[in-house]
Amino acid sequence: MKISLNKKDKLFYGILALFILLNAYWIISLRLLPFIDLPFHLTSSTIYRYFDNPEFHFKEYYEIPTIFKSNNFHLLFTSLKIFPDVEFANKVFYLIYVILFPLSVLLLIKELNGNKWFTLLSFLFLYNHNTHWGFTGFTISVPVIFFFITFLIRYLKNQQNRKIIFIFIFLLLIFSMHFQNAIFMCFIYFVSVFLTFRKNPLKLSISLSVLLPLIAVMLIVYIGDAKGNYEGLFSFLLRYLRDDFINGLPVKLQMFLVADNFYLTRNLTTGS
Incomplete structure (x- = not known):
């Protein structure tokens, strides 16, 4: 299927691609990203990646009780062995962020039948307060939240059960990125579904069932944290x-x- 674009669309997507490329170049060209808490996250990733390496002595000073926690997406991503080191992986992480952020806003705007040119304003918020503070989990969760809201709107309009799978995946991803954002999105989902299907108990039950495994995971993680020394x-x-x-x-x-x-x-x- 061939997609034809008019001149305005070509101009828009050209500008969008240019802005993404400029931000990607900025990320790549910097030796160190100027985000305040980022060194601590990279330290954790380094320890986790080389924890079992006998050349290091991390086991003598640290312990990793479990990775079954929230807010560990950046840790797991940047410690993947497919990358040469954690700093390279971190650059890839932020490259993914600068690509997904405007695209997620664009997708949401199109879902709402809005003016896609407003997508360009999203670049003003790309390096927001949470980003420059180095809150890696919160940062990457923002575009995923926009994707989640887009699919939630589609589900509420079309009421296709298969979209629940995508909603669950997005909620699980958000949980791995930021616990509080996951709680907030679960609340948004609950209220939206309840108001939409309150007169259809069966549909309401099916829709809310997606929250049960996520709430169970949250409780398990919280109980595990409560048993710790912190x-x-x-x-x-x-x-x-x-x-x-x-x-x-x-x-x-x-x-x-x-x-x-x-x-x-x-x-x-x-x-x-």
């Missing part, structure tokens, strides 16, 4: 919400009001 995820989130977030709201509101001049007026918020 603070569990949910207890950490509750403590953060109680001690840091709520108590810090006055400062956050003051920062919002003075925004760009916060550092010039920090005495207004910190008293210093």
Whole structure:
């Protein structure tokens, strides 16, 4: 099947390809990517990749209880033996990200019958706050979330059961990338499916069944974390919400009001 494009489409896809290539070149050309937490992630990948190598002594200082956890996608990807080293694998990881991010936005916009030219605005968010901080799992989960939402919309419109398989795969991928995002997407899926099929109990049950294995995996991982010598995820989130977030709201509101001049007026918020 031959696809014909008009001049505007050719111009759009040409610009889109150019922007992707420019960002890909930037990723490739840098010796070190300027993302704050990235060195720690690469260190973990190096330890995991060479953990059983007798030339290294990682086993004397570290232990790997299990890889059956969330937020381990970058670790597993960059430690694959198909790559010469973890830094090369990391470049491939971010190349995949800069390609998938605009394409996932484009696919979602087309699914919503929107103006595809707005896809070009996605490049403004490519190196967002989470990216430059080196939050690898959150970073790669964003385009996957856009793909997930696109397939969710298709499923709700067409109601084809085979699309549930893709939805489950996307949710599982998001879980491996970022635990909190997986919880949020499960909530979005639950609400969307419930509102759509609330008058059809059979369809509702079939649709919600996709969440059961994922919730089971989440519980297994959480219970395993809770048995460790470190603070569990949910207890950490509750403590953060109680001690840091709520108590810090006055400062956050003051920062919002003075925004760009916060550092010039920090005495207004910190008293210093």
